[in-house]
Amino acid sequence: MADIHPSAVIAEGAQIGAGCSIGPFCVIGPDVVLAERVILKSHVVIEGDTHIGADTVIFPFAVIGEIPQDLKFDGEKTRLRIGARNRIREHVTMNTGTANGGGETRIGDDGLFMAGCHIAHDAQVGNRVIVVNSSAVAGHCIIEDDVIIGGLSGVHQWVRIGQGAIIGAVTMVTNDVVPHGLVQGPRGALDGLNLVGLKRKGVSRADITALRAAFQMLKDGDGTFQDRARKLSEESESAYVQQMVTFILGDTDRNFLTPG
Structure with a gap:
């Protein structure tokens, strides 16, 4: 009940939901679970203990569920959980968790992760989050619902960004951001409220x-x-x-x- 291109490589043990579409040259590991109607365009790599929610679409050359970029990682069994209806664009990377960080990276529902962005180990990302092109969310961050992170921005390890906040483009966020805050500037400064979003x-x-x-x-x-x-x-x-x-x-x- 899934549409799988003959060039796709799907390991034994992977679970593919009804109505999924897996395009040319995709690679899916043995512990991957795809819910109903997930679409992998082409050249998508999904590894690790990774579950992807229904109606999510992943675009070419995304790498989802690979091991953390953390020198302390020692091969322990960790997870990546991605919710429903996400749009994960070209060259996006999302890593599994680490034992030191709770073992799980989690993405909510209805997110948009634009080309080239990165979600690191143990990050907890809420619903309806937008991460714009080439931005990076470092390990252990908490990104609450309805947050927008502008292009070419970076969020430091362990930072929390409160619900409804917006981060301007080319901004480095090194400290927590209150809900509905507006942050901008090369070294991010709290510059007001996200009035447009409200x-x-x-x-x-x-x-x-x-x-x-x-x-x-x-x-x-x-x-x-x-x-x-x-x-x-x-x-x-x-x-x-x-x-x-x-x-x-x-x-x-x-x-x-x-x-x-």
């Missing part, structure tokens, strides 16, 4: 106003960045502001990009 999502005017006020307090308020966030948790009833506060006060191995 409006497109249909967020109410009241919540956008509350987020703007919260951003101003984070920028100009008294005390440390965390002190200002705690004060916001007491003063604002907006669910979007509370989401930002929860993110700031959560566990992290990095500092935050703070408003300039």
Whole structure:
């Protein structure tokens, strides 16, 4: 019930879902699981313990599920899990996890991973994420839902990027980014809110106003960045502001990009 080109090489043990289309010269390893209607255009390599969700399309020369680019990796059994309806364009690379990072790299649903981008070991990527051409997400990063990472950008190991944030092109992100933040500049700086994204999502005017006020307090308020966030948790009833506060006060191995 799958359309498989005769030149494709599929190892014994691989599971191919109904309605899949596997194009010329694809290579699929023995531990790969493709759900229903996955399309591999041509010259796609999928290795490792990799599961790919239904209706995902992978374009030529992508390499999915190869071992991590981590010198500490010693051949341990680790995984890559990719959700449904993703678009994975040419020359994209996504690696399995490491034992030190929980053993699993995870991609959500409905993402767009443009040509040449990289998702490293143990990254946790949410739903509806867009990673633009030639950008790299390093190991152990957490990229929450609805994030956009601009072209030729890099995200440092262990960084968290909160829901709805947008990273401008040619930007290096070395610290955590609050939800709905706007980051730009060669050494990424928190430069405001992703107002366009909020409006497109249909967020109410009241919540956008509350987020703007919260951003101003984070920028100009008294005390440390965390002190200002705690004060916001007491003063604002907006669910979007509370989401930002929860993110700031959560566990992290990095500092935050703070408003300039």
